[in-house]
Amino acid sequence: MRIHEFQAKRLFAEHGIPIAPSRPATDVEEAVAASEEIGLPVVVKAQIHAGGRGKAGGVVVATTTDGVRRAAERLLGAPLVTHQTGPEGCVVRTLLVEKAVRAASELYLGVIVDRARRRIVAIASRAGGVDIEETARRNPDAIFKEWVDPMIGLRPFQAFRLAHRLGLSGPPARGVAKVVVSLCRLFREADCSLAEINPLGLTEDGEPIAVDAKLTFDDNALFRHPEIRELRDLNEEDPLEVEATSVDLNYIKLDGNVGCLVNGAGLAMATMDLIQHAGARPANFLDVGGGATAEMIDKGFRILIADPDVEAVFINIFGGILRCDVLAEGVVAAAEAVDVDVPVIVRLEGTNVEAGRAILGASGLAFRTASDLREAASMVAAAVKEGS
Numbered sequence: 001m002r003i004h005e006f007q008a009k010r011l012f013a014e015h016g017i018p019i020a021p022s023r024p025a026t027d028v029e030e031a032v033a034a035s036e037e038i039g040l041p042v043v044v045k046a047q048i049h050a051g052g053r054g055k056a057g058g059v060v061v062a063t064t065t066d067g068v069r070r071a072a073e074r075l076l077g078a079p080l081v082t083h084q085t086g087p088e089g090c091v092v093r094t095l096l097v098e099k100a101v102r103a104a105s106e107l108y109l110g111v112i113v114d115r116a117r118r119r120i121v122a123i124a125s126r127a128g129g130v131d132i133e134e135t136a137r138r139n140p141d142a143i144f145k146e147w148v149d150p151m152i153g154l155r156p157f158q159a160f161r162l163a164h165r166l167g168l169s170g171p172p173a174r175g176v177a178k179v180v181v182s183l184c185r186l187f188r189e190a191d192c193s194l195a196e197i198n199p200l201g202l203t204e205d206g207e208p209i210a211v212d213a214k215l216t217f218d219d220n221a222l223f224r225h226p227e228i229r230e231l232r233d234l235n236e237e238d239p240l241e242v243e244a245t246s247v248d249l250n251y252i253k254l255d256g257n258v259g260c261l262v263n264g265a266g267l268a269m270a271t272m273d274l275i276q277h278a279g280a281r282p283a284n285f286l287d288v289g290g291g292a293t294a295e296m297i298d299k300g301f302r303i304l305i306a307d308p309d310v311e312a313v314f315i316n317i318f319g320g321i322l323r324c325d326v327l328a329e330g331v332v333a334a335a336e337a338v339d340v341d342v343p344v345i346v347r348l349e350g351t352n353v354e355a356g357r358a359i360l361g362a363s364g365l366a367f368r369t370a371s372d373l374r375e376a377a378s379m380v381a382a383a384v385k386e387g388s
Contacts, residue, residue, distance in 0.1 A: 001217045003231045004047040006096040008213035015186040017179055017197075018209045022098035031072040032065055034097040040064065041100040044071040048090040049236040051131070051214075052082035058092070061100060068097065093235060101209055103201030107166060108132055109180060110196040111187040120148040120187060122180055124162045128199030154184040172206035179208050190228060191221030240284075240303050247299045249288055256281025257311040258380060259304035261297075263288050263322045271316045274373060278381040283310050290321035297330025298337075305338055312343045312383035316376065319350025326352075328359035335365050343368060343383035347376040 006024040013019055023034035024047070035042045046058035053059050058080045060071040072095055079089030106128030114121040125143045127135045135142055144165040146158040159177035168176055179200065187195040194216040201211045222229045234242050244251030250265070258280045262268045265287050272282040284307065288300050304313050317327045327348070335344070347370040348356045360367045368383070370376035 001219055001222060001232055002049045002236070003215055004049070004094065004233065005045065005213050006047060006094070007231045008215040009210065011186060011190065011215065012210055012213055016182045018207070020099040020101050020209060022096055025072065025095045025097055026093065028069060028072040028076065031095050031097050032068050035062065035065060035068040038097065038099050042068060043098045043100050044068060044075070045096040045098065046075050046080050046092040047094040047096055048080055048085070048092060049233070050082050050084040050090055052084055053080065056080055056082040058082070090236065101201055101211055102203065103199070103211065104204045105202045106199035106211070107176065107202065108135070108198050109183060109200050110194070110198070111183055111192070112194055114147065117147060119150060120184065122146045122148065122154060122158070122162060122184055124166055124180070126166055132198065148184060153188065154181060156181065172202060175206065175208045176200070190215070190225060191218045192216060193218050240307060244286070244300070244303055247296055249286065249296060249300050249303070251303060252285040253307070254282050254284050255309070256283040257309055257384060259283045259286070259307060259310040259313040261286050261288065261300050261304060261313065261315045263290055263292065263317055267316060267318060271314065274377050275314060275380055278377045280380055280384040283307055288322070292322050292326070294326050294330035294333065297327055298334040301331055301334035302338055305340060305342070310342060312345065312380060314376065314380050315344065315346045317348050317350070319348065319353060319356070323352045324348045324350055324356030325359060328356040332359060332363045332365065335363070343386065345370060345376055345379045345383060347373065
């Protein structure tokens, strides 16, 4: 789960990470009032779940009240298109009005999970304010890392070592080291999958300040953090993904033309590979899980059909905990209730497979059943060709 910058900075402040005075605003007058309270000059920032806002015109420095008003009028209610949003952009519904900070230099700090080493890793670079991926590609030697022992956490000497490798010493090194420790503590306590400050500004006096803030949380750990779960902004998520989440389905919208309904993440990945091999592209990742009910299957099938990009549906189920007859009952119920105008290819194997096939056959609906994956791939390719 992702949250907005203004929400992340509140968590930063709670964990001792210095930030500039700021206020969120949802209308023009609120933005103007926030600038008057904070004091000019300010930076008016569009709040969307995407990077590249500055390059897209979503970050505006305002030195006058009229400047704040013009920026708010232009941004609020309008779509902001960045390299991460796609051509449709994201509608700006909230602004962050923040005291402008004059930074003598800018650094990068981030904390992620290194899955290869199975440890948290703190990352730092002198190249702040730019994409860390670009820095890694152009100049990998400019990126420094400290891995965190899961039993004892980040040690102070590691934070100081990062600061020294950034070329800092004295009070600036101590200030940055303190931010590193705080960021790692926030990462662990909040069950984050990403915590990032880009850039971390250093003032003329060497004081660190988080100019930007980005936090992403592990969805599987949100049950432990109801206060963080409340920060979720459904406006920033795909409506079909929100609907799927409401019934405990794992759904991710992709840009292809074949809808996939499977049980199990591994089977989902293999199914998407199969679709690609057949000359089509997956339109989604939809994993109903092992314990799905007929009602959940019904909802999942409806979500697939509701996607206007879907030209064919491929249901690939290996019956284990989820029996094939339960899957068939859910699919038939959904197909009878909605207008299905695309081919539906079904491949079933496993528990109660014959009963499942019988239910599909007796439904009178035009399901195309495949006996194995090779036949299913051929059917998918033919269905997409028909749609084209």
